[in-house]
């Protein structure tokens with residue numbers, strides 16, 4: 001997916017630890033790839049930072065244009081969410097449910113824009129208006145201003161590009177399509193492998209073990225508990241979630257899972273209290289995996 005830009009897509013993260021007010025390099029090339037990555041720092045390193053120095057105007061401009069550039073791919077993600085948000089067994093959606101007008105990248109507006117309306121009959125199509133754009137904007141701002149240092153950043157960008165639409169599908173029809181979770185996992189493992197060439201290969205091994213282990217655990221709950229366990233879609237998403245968190249270490253993996261389960265418990269209790277759900281209600285878990293992983297990797301803890 002188009003989110004897989006080179007590290008240059010996230011300028012402004014050039015030197016988070018040594019906060020020299022250096023002018024931006026020509027062409028805004030990010031030296032992420034030339035720097036030894038420091039897994040383990042990102043989730044906690046920011047806490048050690050004192051007040052940030054003033055950001056040079058050129059860097060600020062580049063950051064803003066990077067956010068806008070990332071936002072420009074939101075129609076692609078809206079199309080993925082619209083296409084796969086269909087019940088299991090049905091073919092992917094290729095047009096408006098009401099009038100059948102085809103929806104695609106050749107004529108993206110307004111169906112793939114924030115208004116989410118069919119260009120012919122004006123019926124609502126796909127994820128609710130503004131949701132994809134808000135999610136992409138939030139992810140872009142967080143990546144540009146608080147993205148983790150180190151070579152795992154391209155893997156995280158790739159993963160978000162596939163997982164945001166997957167989670168929107170999960171919210172709509174309670175399933176995580178293989179066509180989104182499996183490319184997310186394959187690209188994440190591959191890009192972490194590339195990052196490991198510049199870092200300790202042990203990080204990649206740990207990431208792979210964490211991804212495979214978490215997926216096996218989720219899949220085993222499906223076999224043992226049936227519908228009360230996790231879905232197989234969650235297990236396939238866990239392949240990449242475990243790898244991303246595991247890259248940064250076992251404590252980060254544990255923290256990410258705790259955040260995901262904690263958020264899920266909070267939301268479940270809130271829905272129960274508001275009588276919007278019953279004990280037997282099955283909540284999609286994909287959104288909590290997305291939030292738990294992103295919060296753990298992007299926000300200072």
Ligand SMILES: [Zn+2]
Nearest residue numbers: 096099118121
């Ligand atoms: Zn229509």
